[in-house]
Amino acid sequence: MNLPTWITVSRLVSVPLVLYLLQAPTERDRAIAVGIFLIGASTDWLDGYLARRLNQVTELGKFLDPLVDKLLVLAPLMSLVELQQIPAWGVFLILARELTVAGWRVSPSLQQGSVPGANLWGKLKTVVQIVAVAMLIAPLGENWAVLCQLLFWLAVILTWVSGAVYLWPQPSSQEISG
Numbered sequence: 001m002n003l004p005t006w007i008t009v010s011r012l013v014s015v016p017l018v019l020y021l022l023q024a025p026t027e028r029d030r031a032i033a034v035g036i037f038l039i040g041a042s043t044d045w046l047d048g049y050l051a052r053r054l055n056q057v058t059e060l061g062k063f064l065d066p067l068v069d070k071l072l073v074l075a076p077l078m079s080l081v082e083l084q085q086i087p088a089w090g091v092f093l094i095l096a097r098e099l100t101v102a103g104w105r106v107s108p109s110l111q112q113g114s115v116p117g118a119n120l121w122g123k124l125k126t127v128v129q130i131v132a133v134a135m136l137i138a139p140l141g142e143n144w145a146v147l148c149q150l151l152f153w154l155a156v157i158l159t160w161v162s163g164a165v166y167l168w169p170q171p172s173s174q175e176i177s178g
Contacts, residue, residue: 004051005061007043011068014040015075018137022079027139033076034137040072041130066105070098073129080136086152093156094129097163104167121162129155 001009014036021033047065051057077091132151135144 001060002051002056002058003054004047004056005058005064007047007050008061008064008068011040011043011047011072015071018076019079022076022083022137025083030137030139034134037072037076037137038130038134041134044069044072044126066102069126070102073126073133074098076133076137080133085136086149090152090156094159097159101163101166119162119165121158121165125155125158125162128158 017036018033018040021029021036025033044065047061051061074091074095077086077094080086081088081091128151132148132155135148135151138144140148
């Protein structure tokens with residue numbers, strides 16, 4: 001295990017802390033939870049940067065990074081369902097896409113050719129998910145409720161769009177030139 005992989009694994013520590021703070025949250029608990037969530041989310045950029053910069057990209061890191069990202073986003077979303085801030089079916093839509101793409105990545109028999117890496121849609125999806133979750137956790141008050149809901153639904157839509165783009169069959173170089 002190298003430094004970038006340790007950073008990825010350390011991101012997991014933020015998940016139970018956020019879940020604990022969102023059990024019966026006060027404004028203070030929410031403020032602490034959003035801080036922990038954002039620190040955890042920021043390490044996603046850091047571990048990727050260090051892995052590339054230090055030439056320490058590993059198969060373990062490539063496997064763990066997206067898995068930990070999913071846990072970091074989905075765990076607080078489930079707490080927000082329990083707090084009745086967002087509907088369970090919206091979170092299910094995100095979960096369904098994430099499981100489908102994760103299954104596709106690990107199942108060579110389903111893949112047609114090589115599996116593409118994260119693209120612009122996937123990166124945009126991740127940013128919007130993080131912003132939406134952070135704003136839903138934050139103690140912002142009723143004036144922000146509509147914006148938070150809009151961001152959540154934008155995250156759901158981008159999650160599905162990025163999944164469709166990821167799974168859509170890509171033309172081979174022969175099809176393009178032929």
